[in-house]
Amino acid sequence: MKPKDDEKLQAIVDATFGLVEKVGLSGLTMADIARAAGIATGTLYVYYSSKEELINDLYRKSKTATANRLLKGYDARLPFRRRARTLWRNSMRNRLDHYAEAIFQQQYSNSQWRSASNHALFSNLMQEWLDFLEEGKRQEILKNAPSSLMTALFMGSTRETAELIRRKDIKSDEQTLDIAFALCWDAIKA
Amino acid sequence: MKPKDDEKLQAIVDATFGLVEKVGLSGLTMADIARAAGIATGTLYVYYSSKEELINDLYRKSKTATANRLLKGYDARLPFRRRARTLWRNSMRNRLDHYAEAIFQQQYSNSQWRSASNHALFSNLMQEWLDFLEEGKRQEILKNAPSSLMTALFMGSTRETAELIRRKDIKSDEQTLDIAFALCWDAIKA
Amino acid sequence: MKPKDDEKLQAIVDATFGLVEKVGLSGLTMADIARAAGIATGTLYVYYSSKEELINDLYRKSKTATANRLLKGYDARLPFRRRARTLWRNSMRNRLDHYAEAIFQQQYSNSQWRSASNHALFSNLMQEWLDFLEEGKRQEILKNAPSSLMTALFMGSTRETAELIRRKDIKSDEQTLDIAFALCWDAIKA
């Protein structure tokens, strides 16, 4: 008996992220994914029963991986601003180091594939972030504003900073990043 | 593009925006557009030589209309914060009142249709905005930060506020909007 | 403007009957039909929105044509046995002259495509036949047996006789056909 091959599954995942970066989520075809993964089209259906399942599973995998990366080095016992900085740096590095995944997540959110179950998943993953915001508000370190606005500001900042670095419009040295974060911090602090 | 019949051209434009709101940019088909505009598919090709041209022209039209709406009531002789407030309110109202266009612009930016010429167009239209930011920085009213970050913060704020109103998560009375704008203003002011 | 082409529609119908005779109903493919009809696969969908619609419409067309052929020369004022003979001969000739249609109808009845609406249609077409049987029973010319059994005997007789002629197991001269019909008549007469 030949068991399902983890290498092939990983090849499918990698191929799909790579293709989304090149042709966009709506330009994805099962044939292209199979070709890029080095397998036959039919083999795709051994691992995923439909294109929808494949894309939703990829979103789940990607969200989980992103969450882990965002929380890397995060320690609730550290000073609040230091924790904010860690989250900000992690978020920005994640966008730079896993650009294809970031593109995928963004396009997925506006796509026909968005599913309710994955939206709930998103909520779970973001719970720690929302708790973080609430703690900041309680301690009057952060402004008492709707979390959605705070999140938009924070994410907008990391996204645009990463984009500027990608385009080599700004350098990615310590000093520049400190300034960029400082702006974001001033925006949300009380 | 040969605008032989302005009424038909307008029907195509309106039909396309309406369809994007319903089925998304990637769900658009030329047949659907023609049907919604009340013409034959072949006639579409009298006005636009391809789907790509149609979509790019729509993006241009939409961007121009948006720019005009954003600058409505804007007067360079008014106090700076008052001008910022006008731009912020215009931006938010634009998202609420022309939701289909907002959806279209957002999906266009992540799509296979994005063209370099239209990206440049964006810069032209936004020149006034960038001048506005530069003036604020010069007068030390705004932080001296990259304009892209400022723009991200400003747009993130109007987008999320509009979204909260759409979902009826917050009311749209004067007081609430004043608070929402105040947050944004604190974010960018020096 | 180019209107839908009756010739093409007829080509589709003819091609499909011909293919069913060769490869069976379950062996039908849209690509084969298009090829045999001399058109592109996409064109098939101008005339029928799905394979199901095509097959159901063909069944309807075929049943109507069959009904007309069966009733050809039938006159309610003629003697009963003479009318029975007319129906029997028509049924048998129909099977010989339109063999592909007969095959199609038979396979359709046992297939996944059978639809309720077409079953009702069948009832309408057969009403005259059932009335005929009832009249015979009332006049005590026919046995007072369930119509389904009478129909099975009658159709079985015409089907098998036609089949024997097709295989050249028997001749199709007047005398032979008279005997074959006489057997059927003895079977159902009172």
Added chain:
Amino acid sequence: MKPKDDEKLQAIVDATFGLVEKVGLSGLTMADIARAAGIATGTLYVYYSSKEELINDLYRKSKTATANRLLKGYDARLPFRRRARTLWRNSMRNRLDHYAEAIFQQQYSNSQWRSASNHALFSNLMQEWLDFLEEGKRQEILKNAPSSLMTALFMGSTRETAELIRRKDIKSDEQTLDIAFALCWDAIKA
């Protein structure tokens, strides 16, 4: 065919008949058969080298079993009409008690799988039936008509009667069955 494991072979046969009843002959897939039989798809190919072989073998098995059931209780020394009645009852019961097989045989006859060798097989199995008809004709108990017509009448009668009972259109008591058989008998008797 290598019957390495009779239990598995029987499981395949049972599974296939069961599936044909549910999804029809053209809806059969090797994967479904294997799943229903509790084995792997590859194992199917140990017992049958192709789908065609499987189906043809099933047809052979089914025909043999049917023949045995039809001849059950048949004794050449009994009176002719009594023997006819036994054959008629056996045929009808067979259709009711082994409906899946009856469906299979009927669909097989109109399918792409029909093979010449199995058609010959049919003749062998039916030899006794044909001898029976010839004996009846010789003794001038039966009409001197082509056996194919007699067979069609006889089978049509049992098939339709069984179908009426299945649909609960008629009862299956002794009296009703006696009448149904009487009709058939009148049809073929001299």
Added chain:
DNA sequence: CATGAATGAGCGTTCATTCAT
């Protein structure tokens, strides 16, 4: 100009069959 029938490459998916384990 306007029409909509015609086109055919390409889509997501299925499935009989093979073969490494």
Added chain:
DNA sequence: CATGAATGAACGCTCATTCAT
């Protein structure tokens, strides 16, 4: 022998584009 992952041709169907009318 038994397994089930792997294969790829073929399926029904879609759709941007063309073109005869």
